[in-house]
Amino acid sequence: MWINPRRLFDFRGTPTGPYDWSLTRIQLRGLTTAVAYATTFDNVTVIATESLSKRYPRVTALDRLSVDVGPGVTGLVGANGAGKSTLIKILLGLSPATEGRAEVLGLDVATQGGAIRERVGYMPEHDCLPPDVSATEFVVHMARMSGLPPAAARERTADTLRHVGLYEERYRPIGGYSTGMKQRVKLAQALVHDPQLVFLDEPTNGLDPVGRDEMLGLIRRIHTEFGISVLVTSHLLGELERTCDHVVVVDGGKLLRSSSTTDFTQTTTTLAIEVTDTDEHPDGTSAVREALHARGVETHDGSGLPGAGHILLLTAEGEETYDLVRDVVADLGLGLIRMEQRRHHIAEVFREEQTDGTDVQGVRKEAVGHGS
Numbered sequence: 268m269w270i271n272p273r274r275l276f277d278f279r280g281t282p283t284g285p286y287d288w289s290l291t292r293i294q295l296r297g298l299t300t301a302v303a304y305a306t307t308f309d310n311v312t313v314i315a316t317e318s319l320s321k322r323y324p325r326v327t328a329l330d331r332l333s334v335d336v337g338p339g340v341t342g343l344v345g346a347n348g349a350g351k352s353t354l355i356k357i358l359l360g361l362s363p364a365t366e367g368r369a370e371v372l373g374l375d376v377a378t379q380g381g382a383i384r385e386r387v388g389y390m391p392e393h394d395c396l397p398p399d400v401s402a403t404e405f406v407v408h409m410a411r412m413s414g415l416p417p418a419a420a421r422e423r424t425a426d427t428l429r430h431v432g433l434y435e436e437r438y439r440p441i442g443g444y445s446t447g448m449k450q451r452v453k454l455a456q457a458l459v460h461d462p463q464l465v466f467l468d469e470p471t472n473g474l475d476p477v478g479r480d481e482m483l484g485l486i487r488r489i490h491t492e493f494g495i496s497v498l499v500t501s502h503l504l505g506e507l508e509r510t511c512d513h514v515v516v517v518d519g520g521k522l523l524r525s526s527s528t529t530d531f532t533q534t535t536t537t538l539a540i541e542v543t544d545t546d547e548h549p550d551g552t553s554a555v556r557e558a559l560h561a562r563g564v565e566t567h568d569g570s571g572l573p574g575a576g577h578i579l580l581l582t583a584e585g586e587e588t589y590d591l592v593r594d595v596v597a598d599l600g601l602g603l604i605r606m607e608q609r610r611h612h613i614a615e616v617f618r619e620e621q622t623d624g625t626d627v628q629g630v631r632k633e634a635v636g637h638g639s
């Protein structure tokens with residue numbers, strides 16, 4: 268009998284007993300295996316596809332897609348129709364590929380779909396919740412469908428709903444929930460059977476900026492607190508850089524780019540500076556710009572960039588640039604709020620690649636949205 272060692276404990280790390288001793292011994296053996304597993308898991312490929320294609324009569328949804336995804340939080344980004352949902356359905360073993368092969372957690376999607384779905388949670392993109400039942404009833408039902416016994420299903424449901432921030436409202440019918448609450452129910456049912464990996468299809472769809480931030484925080488915690496790997500899709504590049512360790516970009520069913528988020532957001536040689544205003548210099552930014560210009564240093568305005576505000580950008584030539592900025596700001600009697608090397612935002616990397624007309628694989632990118 269295979270026992271998922273993570274089920275020994277609830278989300279707070281409390282043992283989920285009571286168990287009899289013989290079962291505990293089996294579970295402790297499982298836990299030992301889990302510890303060994305956790306120490307080697309970092310080197311494991313969680314998802315691997317090889318020349319994977321899916322052709323519908325009138326459209327090629329996936330076109331010879333080869334990509335490897337490791338543990339952690341991975342963003343799968345692409346415009347509407349790029350093939351993200353199609354890929355997830357193939358990876359779950361729910362839809363056959365036309366060509367190529369894929370493995371999830373080392374299991375073949377063509378022949379081991381059932382075993383994959385035991386270990387993987389799935390949050391679908393579209394609203395698929397029954398309006399007349401409560402979140403508790405629905406998630407308990409999904410837990411029972413995953414094979415949990417009644418008492419464990421109820422306990423896990425309560426823990427999972429609390430984790431996604433739906434505790435007080437859990438006995439109300441889902442039909443009266445807001446979009447954000449419905450998204451949380453969908454997330455809870457994907458997590459309730461304690462999967463090793465979850466596929467989250469557009470979990471921020473329809474959410475306002477606050478709801479989106481909360482959902483992205485929750486997604487990050489799924490990995491950091493519970494060790495569950497995540498594949499999350501979005502059509503917004505920008506929202507993935509704070510959440511994901513790795514980003515895979517698809518367009519027209521083809522792989523556009525697969526890199527760690529830090530590769531996308533490398534440190535640049537651009538220095539960003541922000542200063543205070545004073546009575547003498549009510550526009551401190553302009554005063555600094557003019558003073559630097561008088562010393563032969565050109566700056567440009569960063570206000571069009573995400574989160575930039577009153578920021579001046581200039582190229583750092585070395586230590587001298589830092590000293591010069593410090594002296595100019597001090598001579599003007601202004602306060603220096605920040606002076607830092609900027610990092611790229613993912614969206615800017617794509618904008619730059621688009622500007623010079625080239626990209627990694629010669630695939631068009633206009634369709635990929637740029638989130639804030």
Ligand SMILES: Nc1ncnc2c1ncn2[C@@H]1O[C@H](COP(=O)(O)OP(=O)(O)OP(=O)(O)O)[C@@H](O)[C@H]1O
Nearest residue numbers: 323326327328345346347348349350351352353354
């Ligand atoms: N069952 C189907 N029959 C025919 N065409 C399909 C089917 N499912 C998807 N497609 C088509 O395949 C392409 C990829 O669709 P897919 O849903 O995978 O994209 P997506 O990236 O998830 O976009 P979205 O976020 O809009 O769902 C689209 O052109 C879509 O119309």
